[in-house]
Amino acid sequence: MSNHSRRTAERAAADKRNRSTMVIVVAVALTVIGGLAAFALLSGGGGTASAVAGASGSSIDSETTALRPCPQGDPNAPATEALPAQSLPCLDGTGDLSFASLTGKPTIINVWASWCPPCVAELPWLAGFDRAVGDQVQMIGVDVSDESGAALRMLASSGVTYPSVFDPAGSTRATLGWSGTPVTYFIRPDGTLAYRHEGRLPDEATLYQLAAQYLGVQTS
Numbered sequence: 034m035s036n037h038s039r040r041t042a043e044r045a046a047a048d049k050r051n052r053s054t055m056v057i058v059v060a061v062a063l064t065v066i067g068g069l070a071a072f073a074l075l076s077g078g079g080g081t082a083s084a085v086a087g088a089s090g091s092s093i094d095s096e097t098t099a100l101r102p103c104p105q106g107d108p109n110a111p112a113t114e115a116l117p118a119q120s121l122p123c124l125d126g127t128g129d130l131s132f133a134s135l136t137g138k139p140t141i142i143n144v145w146a147s148w149c150p151p152c153v154a155e156l157p158w159l160a161g162f163d164r165a166v167g168d169q170v171q172m173i174g175v176d177v178s179d180e181s182g183a184a185l186r187m188l189a190s191s192g193v194t195y196p197s198v199f200d201p202a203g204s205t206r207a208t209l210g211w212s213g214t215p216v217t218y219f220i221r222p223d224g225t226l227a228y229r230h231e232g233r234l235p236d237e238a239t240l241y242q243l244a245a246q247y248l249g250v251q252t253s
Contacts, residue, residue, distance in 0.1 A: 099194050100188065100195070101196050102125065105128070115218060115224055117133065124181060124188070139249070139250055141173070142174075142175060142220065143175070144211050144217075145174055145176060145214055146176060151215055151233035153187060155233050158234060159174075159195075162244070165252045166250055173198065175209070177205060177206070216230065217240075227248060
């Protein structure tokens with residue numbers, strides 16, 4: 034074999050070894066990256082795991098929020114026109130709320146969902162109203178057909194601290210009588226319905242006007 038042929042064969046062999054080494058390096062790198070991604074998914078998956086649980090409706094998301102506990106009235110209180118004999122779990126995981134137990138104080142119930150843009154738009158107004166009126170009014174949210182983790186994150190980002198219950202199956206469509214979201218109920222202390230506003234509130238001022246008109250609630 035000539036020197037030229039020998040050098041050509043040696044270069045071909047070296048190229049083959051380099052390609053084999055590169056293939057091995059790439060395979061190892063992909064394995065490491067895949068392992069890291071899986072680890073991140075599992076180790077950072079507290080929210081992911083809880084979101085799955087919430088989506089199934091089998092449990093309430095464990096994320097911490099600043100929501101106040103649901104009011105605990107008489108669980109055996111009779112149902113009224115606007116407050117049905119129905120109990121739902123509180124989104125903060127502290128127990129259940131009986132709608133019928135909410136008599137005795139003006140109450141505003143807002144039916145909403147995190148996937149509903151009009152609902153999301155009015156949440157900060159409801160949060161601000163809640164802070165302004167203090168304990169004059171019971172504010173209750175009803176999160177429907179939703180995933181609990183998404184709902185809790187939306188409430189936190191909107192500044193909502195009033196209690197909200199979780200209705201993943203949308204059962205309150207029948208008991209409260211809503212056909213779409215959002216809808217806001219203004220309920221007198223005796224449990225009778227004073228007014229129902231379907232759809233998004235036009236603006237924050239309207240919320241104050243309706244509370245004053247139908248519930249006699251005044252703010253400074």
